[in-house]
Amino acid sequence: MTPSAIIRPARPSLRGALTYDERAALLFLAPLAIVLLAVAVFPILYSFYISLFSLRLTRPGRMPFVGLDNYLTVLSSPHFWQAVERTAYFSVLSVAAIVVLALLVALLLNEEFPGRRVLGALLLVPWAIPYVANALMWKWIYDSNYGALNGLLYQLDFINSYMVWLGDSPKTLPLIANAFVWKEVPLAAILLLVGLKTIPPDLHAAAKVDGANTVRRFFHITLPQLSTAFALVVVYETMMAIRHFDLFFILTEGGPGDASNVVAWRIYVETFRNLSFGTGAAMAYVLALATLALAYVIIRALARGI
């Protein structure tokens, strides 16, 4: 970057095609462009390229071109589709819980009362802590021998003896979802709170004059006015849930059996444990495209509803 090119005020450009502003913009954007091209755009394209080869680190030096075979292998595998089902179950469960809890939190924090600011600050705590610490915390809470969940339910007489939680297949995904929801609710609540603040107070005042009670005003004013914020939360949290990896790694490693073997976990195992980079990349590409398509569909569907 030559500083003189920026500092010198608008002089007639020798290159003619670009104005001073455009050259300045080019220089300002260049570092970002280089970073994103090298570490985002190139990997995305390279990932597609790899997915066309049979690349196994257990067999270095040989990398035969196989075309779309990796995709066929992935898409025709019943294990892959079972993983897709688990990811879908986990995501729907999580996003539904996040939306409901975040709405309740946002409604609470939208009221004026003493202590509201303290609650608002505390809300950021789950958002800020690392997922690894979150996972460790819930692993300890769910522990079947000494965990807090067992202790609490036992003391409240809901259970007669300590139970197995994460190790019990039907409970595994809902319990992981619970840990995910706890960490994701704050951001969703903040986004919904912003939505609530943009509702013109006149709307509620007018409805009150018309005799609408709190419940009716909630369903006929608050909820419809929040639709954009809902769309944002649903799309964002769905994308987060589909790609989520950390909790699965620490809480269950895909187990027990295959109970929490979701797509993100499969990609990791295929790539770094089976060392099959070609099929791993193909699976990752399918996931990325599915995520984009899903985000598009959700936005379209919600936009039509608005």
Added chain:
Amino acid sequence: MTIAEATLSTPVRHYRTHSSTRRFGRAALLLVGSVLFLGYVLAPIAWLVSSSVQSEREIISKPPHWIPSAPTLQNFKAIFAAKDKAVTYETRRAADPASGGFIPSTASSLLPSMRNSLVVACAVVLLNLLVGVPAAYAMAKIHFRGRQASIYVILTTRVIPDIALVVPFFLFIRNLGLLDSLWSLIITYLAVTVPFSVFVLVSYFESLPDELDKAARVDGCSRLQTLLRVYLPLARPSLVAVILFAFLASWNEFLLALMFTQTPASQTLPIIVASFTSDFTISFSFINAAGVLAIIPPVILALIFERYIVSGLTAGAVKG
């Protein structure tokens, strides 16, 4: 009674007769809501903290001691002492005198990993500012061809799941010979965090008046001078937000660190903490103390800079 009177008087009367019960009901509802909220958000963390100051003997009591009867800092002492203790397969079979349980073989890496996390996070923050600020200013204030397109490109790079990038990232870093170095993390974290930083900054720059820009230009400022002298001082809240987001994202990141780091030379805190949890024979109290150490910096930052974070989050999210 005319219609006008009826519509005016009914809600008013309705309001008066119920106002005191209503006010009481609202207060009760807010109180119940606040208590539930506090319980939901704080109970898991309180239990983590409570566990971290219990001895191994106390932590395995049934039912658990919610409030430790004999709080102790020995777990934290064990962490800070672990650096000097060579933990081998043989020695770790003997119960650690400090924590009363087994300490994990990776325990001695805990403090170096915190240092690694700190170095990476600070470098990522710095690079985010260097790369993000000029780009955001250009996108918000300079009218150039392809401005809209550049925003869409950045948007797209944000929605690609990081798990989808593991393979190319890994080969890329390996070919550069950067595996197991802090640079592998700094480079990839920069790419992962900078789009969000740009969104936060663009939406903030856009909220500042264009007239400042014109005035500075008329006074003979170059674009760079306009950015540095006029906009940067005004953009402080968004800079704070960007610094915090980049720092927290780097401090918390797990998946990429899991792939790129192999030895204590580059392993970050989440990797070491995660390595504790995979070992069931080790002291629960020790793991919990490590968990507490991992959450202290982010929690403190979040509580101090709450307002900046909330405004930054909403700006970045609405934009993205």
